[in-house]
Amino acid sequence: MGRSPCCDKNGLKKGPWTPEEDEKLSRYIHAHGAGNWRNLPKNAGLERCGKSCRLRWINYLRPDIKRGRFSFEEEETIIQLHSVLGNKWSAIAERLPGRTDNEIKNYWNTHVRKRLLRTGIDPVTHAPRLDMLDLSSLLTSPQLNLASLLRLQTLLNPEALRLAMSLASSHGGGGGAQLLQNQPQAAVQPNHFENIVDQQIPPNPINNDSFQCQQMVQDNLMGANLSQNSSFENVNLDSFSLNRSPSIINGGGEDERERFCSDLLRFESLNFEDFM
DNA sequence: AAACAGTGCAACCGCTCTGAC
DNA sequence: TGTCAGAGCGGTTGCACTGTT
Numbered sequence: 001m002g003r004s005p006c007c008d009k010n011g012l013k014k015g016p017w018t019p020e021e022d023e024k025l026s027r028y029i030h031a032h033g034a035g036n037w038r039n040l041p042k043n044a045g046l047e048r049c050g051k052s053c054r055l056r057w058i059n060y061l062r063p064d065i066k067r068g069r070f071s072f073e074e075e076e077t078i079i080q081l082h083s084v085l086g087n088k089w090s091a092i093a094e095r096l097p098g099r100t101d102n103e104i105k106n107y108w109n110t111h112v113r114k115r116l117l118r119t120g121i122d123p124v125t126h127a128p129r130l131d132m133l134d135l136s137s138l139l140t141s142p143q144l145n146l147a148s149l150l151r152l153q154t155l156l157n158p159e160a161l162r163l164a165m166s167l168a169s170s171h172g173g174g175g176g177a178q179l180l181q182n183q184p185q186a187a188v189q190p191n192h193f194e195n196i197v198d199q200q201i202p203p204n205p206i207n208n209d210s211f212q213c214q215q216m217v218q219d220n221l222m223g224a225n226l227s228q229n230s231s232f233e234n235v236n237l238d239s240f241s242l243n244r245s246p247s248i249i250n251g252g253g254e255d256e257r258e259r260f261c262s263d264l265l266r267f268e269s270l271n272f273e274d275f276m
Numbered sequence: 277a278a279a280c281a282g283t284g285c286a287a288c289c290g291c292t293c294t295g296a297c
Numbered sequence: 298t299g300t301c302a303g304a305g306c307g308g309t310t311g312c313a314c315t316g317t318t
Contacts, residue, residue: 014287014288015287015288016286016287027316035303036302036303037302037303038301038302038303046287050289050302050303051288051289051303054286054303054304055286055287055288056286058304059285059286059287060287087306087307089304089305089307090304090305090306090308101305101306102285102286102287103285103286105306105307106284106285107284107285107288110283110285111284111310136296136301138287220280
């Protein structure tokens, strides 16, 4: 696997691990513990570099590794945490017991990233891709009013919001844009994570799945050591109350997941009546 | 059935950062 | 202050598997 071995010059083996090597490494670490990776291969009788041993142990052999497909909850947690933490895979992995940073990174790059792109979400900023928006039709909608815009701004990337306000002005909605700009700054200041954490989201007896989902994200975020420079916006989790069937929660298919993620994140398909 | 294309993922490299000494 | 080991990350590779023609 991977590119040509770098340790060939040292006579060290590279490439896929054999069951015998796995057994040697596991037995040694169980007996002596992990650490001192430089000397470990020699002591364990392995012709591998320490880094390779470390990666093999951390990403594959560790007893608490959870194998298999990511659950819907895990995927949703990854998306939410990535919106907060960015590509800090190890930090994300800390919130997903049994998952490694490498596994999460691979899953992100091969599944989540593609899905977000397909549904018009920028996987870097988690904002709707402006090149896929039809804001002009949005702003000419008779259902659009200031109140709805004020609720929407909690979901919007500031760049998208600025563009929307600009377009609103050009559509004769200058008054609304002006009012938007006059809103208290707390409503648009980014990275006030405590705003999210402090929110008390009451259980919704009709939509308990959504509540559990929100609670899970909150629980996960509560423990995160978040940077003030986080890109996570002042998202109102209460706005993510979507009807979702238990079958999806319990591991729906790819299509179901995509549909849900699309509904959850896709700006252009947001049902604005829900916000009004 | 065979060839080909697309996808998933384990594993790698090179680099930076951090903490211990 | 400099050096070293370990940890972590982004990017990449190529095998194995699956789907399509």
